[in-house]
Amino acid sequence: MFYSTEQNLLTQQPEITLFFQQQLHKSQLPTDNGDLYYGYVIPEHAKAAVVICSGRIEGLDKYQELIWELYKNNYAVFIIDHQGQGRSYRVLANPHKGFVNKFSDYADDFALFDRLIVSKLYQGKKIILGHSMGGAIAFDFLTRFEHNYSGVFLSSPMFDIFTKGTPKSLAKLAARIACLFGFNKHYAFGQADYLPIAFTQNDLTSSETRYDLFRQTYQTDSALQLGGVTYGWLNEAFSFMATLEQQQLSIPLFVASAEHDTVVDNQAQLALVHRQSNAILQTFANAKHELLFEQDTIRQAVLSRFYQFCDSLS
Template sequence: MFYSTESELLAQQCTIKRFFAQQFTTQYLSTPHGNLYYGFAIPKHAKTAIVISTGRIEGLDKYQELIWELYNNGYAIFIIDHQGQGRSYRTLANPHKGYVNKFNDYADDLALFDKTVIAQHWQGKKILLGHSMGGAIAYNFLARHKHNYQGVFLSAPMFDIYTKGTPRPIAKLAASIACLLGCQQYYALGQKDYHPDEFSLNTLTSSPLRYQFFRQTYEIEKSLQLGGVTYGWLNAVFKFIDQLTQQNVTIPLFVASAQCDVIVDNQAQQQLVKRLPNAKIHTFPSAKHELLFEQDHIRQAVLTRFYQFCNSLT
């Protein structure tokens, strides 16, 4: 199995860029509300397709290393920028504001992508790979929509969130009241436009190189930038979390949990896995939130479990 490494990543940039220019297809999917940006690549003799559901502030541009790596390991890849993110449409006048009307809207977009674009190009084995908010979207999609996926692998899924200095019940109440008062498009307290933290202050990854590439990508292509969340987004997420216990996914599910995560609540991941008969969880020591962009020893351990999971599915 091929693993991309930090020591070779800088030297591989020309190869990766050539792959995206020659073998990766990008297009827009039209919806009643706006256009969703997506991409795919299908190597010869591929037996399995990986459908990637990215996290908040993410899009396919950020996932170039992983997409290239999966392709080199013989996997077909499909990936879409969720509404309000990446190169997909943004609802509000200020494109930095993280907003969604209903959390289900994300999963409904994914369902449309699945039954139109993916179904047109792929009829074989399919596995969902979701990170953080994208993991919650993947779970919501599988619970609410008819599908033909064989399994789902979730990296640090957002089944609950940390509200930092504000007690969670107060944050939840504030988001609800703000929306009732018509302030759903306002930034939540403490949120602001896109601002890249210094590496030493970041809570996402302990890999300086992968963090640098992420920030450079967003500096070069400023349209990818996304700031903090609005009261509307926060309220939609809390509503989703409240009804999680009523949603069930029956296909094999694997949760990769980051031990040092301060973005999402690991306890919520444990609780969800406990009630699902076909689910497993593994905690990766010393890992920060972005497991797929971590240092090699963490990232490779996560991807090894991912490849094992894929191979275990029929």
């Protein structure tokens, strides 16, 4: 297997950029509410297709390294920017506000993408690779829609939010009350427009190289920037996560958990995996939230496990 490394990443950036510009097909998927931006690349003899369901604030521009790497390992790759982020349409006048009318809207979009794009272009084995909020969206899609995926690999899935110093019950109550009083499109307390936090203060990764590249990408094109969440998004996320206890997946699930995650709640991942009949959870030591953008030792361990998981599926 080929693994991209921090040491070579900067020197390989021109090759990755060229691949992203010339080989990754990019287009728009029209919906009733606006256009969803997506990309795909299919090697001639692909062993399987990886459909990436990205996290909050993310989009396909951020995943250039991983898409290139997967392609070099002979995987077809499909990825869509969720509504309200990346280059897809945004609901509110202030494009920085993280908002969704219903959390299920994300999975509805993903189902449309799967039906109209992925399934028409690729008929072989398919695996979902979901990260953070994308993990919750993938789980929602797989439990509500008919599909032909062989398995799902989730990196730091958002099955509950890590509310830091605020008691979770209080955070839920505040979001619900704010929405009742019509503040659903207002930033939640402490949230604001896009702000590039210094690497030394970030909660996402311990790879300075990958963190700097992510921030440079967003600095270069302000259209990619997204700020904090609104009370509406928060309330919808809490409401959705409360429904997870009743859900059962019909396909193999692998959850990669980050030991030092301060974005999502790892206990919720453990609880959900225990309720599934065919699920594995592995915690990656010393890892922060973004396992797919971590330093090499962690990231390679995660991707190695991902490739093993793919190979184990029929």
